[in-house]
Amino acid sequence: MTRHRAGAAPVTAPAVLVAMVLVAMVLVACGSSPAAEADATTTTVAGDPVPVDVAAPPIIPDLELTPLATHDPAWGAMKGAADRLYVEREGSEDQYRIARLDPETGAIAAERDLGGIAKWTPTDHGLVVVEVSQHVVRVLDPDTLEDRHRIELPEDMRVFVAHDTPQGDPFWLGVRQYDVDQIAGIYTRMGAVQVDLERGEVGRFVELPTCGASAVVQPDDGHLVAGLSCVHQFAVADLVTGEVTTSGSFGVLPHLMTLDGVVWARFKTLGYLARMTSGSDGAEILDLNADGPTFEDVTPLIGRGDGVWTVGVTADPETDRVLHRIDPETFTVTGRAHFNGSLAFAGDLGYTLLQGELSTFEPASVTEAPPREVVRPEPGAPAAATPDSDEEQEVIDVAMSLMDPAVDNDEVLPHLGGDEDLTAIRSALVELADAAYPGVRPRVTAVSVDGDRASVGYVFLVDDVVAFVPFTAVFERRDGTWVITRDSVCVIAQEAAVPGC
Numbered sequence: 001m002t003r004h005r006a007g008a009a010p011v012t013a014p015a016v017l018v019a020m021v022l023v024a025m026v027l028v029a030c031g032s033s034p035a036a037e038a039d040a041t042t043t044t045v046a047g048d049p050v051p052v053d054v055a056a057p058p059i060i061p062d063l064e065l066t067p068l069a070t071h072d073p074a075w076g077a078m079k080g081a082a083d084r085l086y087v088e089r090e091g092s093e094d095q096y097r098i099a100r101l102d103p104e105t106g107a108i109a110a111e112r113d114l115g116g117i118a119k120w121t122p123t124d125h126g127l128v129v130v131e132v133s134q135h136v137v138r139v140l141d142p143d144t145l146e147d148r149h150r151i152e153l154p155e156d157m158r159v160f161v162a163h164d165t166p167q168g169d170p171f172w173l174g175v176r177q178y179d180v181d182q183i184a185g186i187y188t189r190m191g192a193v194q195v196d197l198e199r200g201e202v203g204r205f206v207e208l209p210t211c212g213a214s215a216v217v218q219p220d221d222g223h224l225v226a227g228l229s230c231v232h233q234f235a236v237a238d239l240v241t242g243e244v245t246t247s248g249s250f251g252v253l254p255h256l257m258t259l260d261g262v263v264w265a266r267f268k269t270l271g272y273l274a275r276m277t278s279g280s281d282g283a284e285i286l287d288l289n290a291d292g293p294t295f296e297d298v299t300p301l302i303g304r305g306d307g308v309w310t311v312g313v314t315a316d317p318e319t320d321r322v323l324h325r326i327d328p329e330t331f332t333v334t335g336r337a338h339f340n341g342s343l344a345f346a347g348d349l350g351y352t353l354l355q356g357e358l359s360t361f362e363p364a365s366v367t368e369a370p371p372r373e374v375v376r377p378e379p380g381a382p383a384a385a386t387p388d389s390d391e392e393q394e395v396i397d398v399a400m401s402l403m404d405p406a407v408d409n410d411e412v413l414p415h416l417g418g419d420e421d422l423t424a425i426r427s428a429l430v431e432l433a434d435a436a437y438p439g440v441r442p443r444v445t446a447v448s449v450d451g452d453r454a455s456v457g458y459v460f461l462v463d464d465v466v467a468f469v470p471f472t473a474v475f476e477r478r479d480g481t482w483v484i485t486r487d488s489v490c491v492i493a494q495e496a497a498v499p500g501c
Contacts, residue, residue: 057291058369063323063339065352065359069106073356075099080302080344081122081165084142085351087342088120098127100145103346106358112145119161123171125197130173134158137173139197149200156189162215163300164257164266171197175205176212176229192216192226192237206237208244215256219263219276227254227265234265251381251459251466259303259328269470270382270457271295271312271446275331284331284376288312291371292336293319294448294455296472304345306363307334311343315455315472316448325366332374335366381464382445385456395454395475396444398482403442403458405430415475417483425493425500432496433460437467445470452477469495 075087089097098120099111114120116132126148127140137159139149153159158181160174175191190212194203211230218224224237228246232253236245252267254274265274271289288310289295297313308326320338327334341354350361377383387393398415401407409416409423416422433440439462446457454475460468473488490501 057372060292060322060336060338060369062320063337063352063361064365065339065361067357067359068351069101069358071106071108071353071356071358075353075356076342078342078344078351078353079122079165080346080351081142082124083347084122085344085346086122086127087353098145100143101358103349103351110143110145119163121161121163121165121167123165123167123197125171128161128171128195128197130159130161134160137161137195139200149197151195151200151202153193153202154189156187157193158188159193160214162217162256164215164255164264165300165302166259167217167257169197170203170218171195172216172218172224174213174216174226174229175208176214188212192224206239208235208237209246214253217256217258217263219258219261225256225263225276227256229253251468252470255300257301257303259308262328264301264303264308266298266301266310268297269472271298272377273298273301273308273310273326275328285379286326286331286333287375287377288324288333289446289457290373290375292322292448293450294446294457294472295322296457299343302343302345303328304363309343309345309350309363311339315457316450316453316474318453319450319455323366325363333370336369336371337366381443381461381466382457382459382470385444385447387447389449391449392447392454395449395456395482396447398475399444399456399458399473399484400442402426402484403460405433405440414481415483416489417478419486421500422484422486422489425489425498428498428500429493429496432498437462439463440467446472454482471495 075089078087083103085101085103087099087101096114096117097111098114099108102109114129118130118132118134120127120129125139126142129138129140135153135155135157137151137153138147140146141148157175158178160176172192172194175189175193177188177190181188191208192206192213196203206224208226208228210228213226214229216224216226222239224239226235228235232251234247234254252270254265254267257264263276271287273286273288275284288298294315295312296315299311299313302309308328310324312322312324314321321340323337323339324333325335339352341352344351350363352359385396387396402412402415409426413423416426440460442458443461444456444458448455455472457470457472459466459470471492474485475482476485493501
């Protein structure tokens with residue numbers, strides 16, 4: 001399987017505080033990093049193609065797992081903090097159960113019903129739980145899971161808790177507006193609120209623009225970095241002057257965490273990561289899709305002493321997910337492995353949970369199959385994919401035709417499998433695009449071919465600006481013709497509120 005995305009030089013800026021470096025990442029691009037210049041054989045630079053190993057791409061191995069325990073398959077997502085391991089079990093809207101597992105035996109050591117909750121995340125102070133109203137935050141004891149604090153927020157605040165870990169002190173929650181409130185004429189504030197998890201107290205509120213913030217982190221004493229809802233931009237707030245600076249983006253909401261004073265971000269549907277350090281001469285972006293499958297999602301980042309870890313969820317459901325280990329110093333992928341299920345770490349071990357089967361793995365074992373090239377995209381619209389074969393070019397051509405509103409249905413009917421329902425859905429999408437986004441055109445940013453199946457990543461652009469969220473699509477080769485799957489059409493139809501699926 002091959003997967004390519006056009007590369008670009010990393011963004012650089014003068015050495016400044018990490019928060020201002022973050023803005024530089026998304027506003028300017030002025031050269032390659034020292035790492036890129038030192039290893040030109042493995043880095044792709046915009047406008048200057050660099051030779052790479054022409055051998056077959058590395059075969060990503062399966063993760064070496066050791067079974068530990070078996071649980072009810074209803075136990076799902078798993079998270080870790082320090083030497084503790086937690087799993088969740090969703091029921092109805094007002095029934096949510098959580099358990100702490102013994103990391104040595106895998107047995108349930110404590111569990112409780114939480115009622116209706118929106119999100120939760122582990123911290124060193126305990127589990128932070130946001131109730132379904134998003135007006136109440138609870139801090140649970142990390143061992144017993146009993147309530148330590150119940151923090152009632154003002155009624156004009158709905159908060160969002162970040163999924164990526166660690167999230168250290170000072171601890172911030174995003175405060176954002178929701179359409180359901182706006183429609184009802186309810187005003188909710190927009191910004192970020194500090195919460196003292198040790199004392200269970202509400203602290204400082206910082207106002208932010210647009211719809212407010214989702215993820216919020218504080219990398220140093222003087223700045224906040226936030227991902228803005230609605231516009232999917234970064235915001236940097238100066239905690240001394242109160243000045244807020246916003247920037248452009250890739251059209252995807254950045255999810256944030258801090259590790260040792262460094263801000264990390266992931267762009268879920270693009271498969272991009274970003275790292276911003278105060279001690280370097282700039283910020284960099286990393287494309288995880290390089291030399292691998294196409295990803296439709298990137299799971300929450302987990303930062304540890306041995307690296308930053310994340311899982312790429314492949315666009316093709318028949319392809320296993322890919323665990324990535326990223327070196328925090330070089331900001332490169334140093335190991336990959338196939339596995340499915342949930343990922344967490346506790347103590348020195350990694351843990352996976354799939355359909356009730358809890359297993360462990362040695363993090364040090366994930367050292368194989370790093371990508372042959374390091375691709376660092378520029379901010380702004382993602383670059384077009386560069387095919388490595390006629391077969392990849394054929395898939396790109398088919399996808400471009402299908403997604404282009406200027407192309408008639410008659411021309412693409414074979415690639416819809418002759419399905420009249422899908423043809424009608426495409427007609428409705430074209431009508432919507434012409435009305436809402438005049439001049440919109442598609443761009444394929446990723447391509448992967450594996451036998452008679454292929455997947456692509458694509459965006460819609462207006463004047464070279466991303467006009468909508470990125471998408472992925474899967475194709476099957478039937479009697480020599482590439483045909484898009486119904487699920488791939490329905491994903492974009494549902495996002496655009498077009499009926500038919």
